[in-house]
Amino acid sequence: MTDLTGKTALVTGSARGIGKAIALRYAKLGANIVINYSSDTANGEQALKEVHEHGGQAIAVQADISEAADVDRLFAEAEERFGSADIVVANAGLELLGVPITDLTDEQIDNMVNVNARGALLTMHRAAKNISDNGRIVYIASTAIANPVPGAGLYTATKAPGRYFAEVLARETSDRGITVNIIQPGPIDDAGVFIDSIPADSPFRSLQAAGRIGDRIGTPKDVADAAEYLVSDLAAWVSGTTIGVTGGLPQ
Ligand code: NAD
Known part of the structure; x- marks a missing residue:
């Protein structure tokens, strides 16, 4: 059983979806949480x-x-409340x-580059500067990076930089005992069912069909399981690597 008592975990974008599942998992394991x-x-x-219902200490920062x-304010508020973060998930x-x-549109390009690429890099940059020695950094990428799909060009291209940033960061922070790893989820849905909003003739639909085990696609819990492993003692010697949570799709 992973014990995160006394640790502080900061998870970006954790008000819902995958980020929330990871934050709640870390809370259950005893960590202080920065939503x-x-x-x-x-x-x-x-x-x-x-x-709070899990009995954990937490703050929520817009x-x-x-x-x-x-991002500076996010880390400053976390530090003020709990001290240095021990776990940062760029989600x-x-x-x-x-x-x-x-x-x-140019607006779509700017928005996706700003949030997915710049945002992930800023988060990991500040994480590396603020995290405690022996800390754990996790970047949530996407299996889209390894599975080019028509209609997902901007998403794919903006999720990729974080992976390569994380791989180099792993090398640069290892002397501080810090690990940096990547999780590449495949198609994820709260209920583990096909995402109906994707048109039946979309190539992304076939990716969902390929990315499943048994009769379901992935759930946020599947990603939280991998995120638990990466901050556990079991992963003390795991860094700079990518874990696919893809239902069998390449990662
Ligand atoms: P989601 O939309 O449910 O949650 C994303 C969260 O990020 C939201 O709470 C949103 O408010 C927050 N967010 C967006 N822009 C932000 C910003 N500028 N600053 C702070 N927070 C911001 O999505 P999800 O499915 O839970 O995805 C979480 C991560 O997993 C994403 O990085 C996504 O690319 C990745 N991912 C998702 C899937 C999937 O199928 N759901 C697959 C692969 C990878």
């Missing part, structure tokens, strides 16, 4: 309430990860599927 959300205050408050000053991200590259 982060951008604009969905109601979900941030709800996530905070659920962490911060846009694509803004350097916000927050935006999805954009089903738009061919020629149909993308």
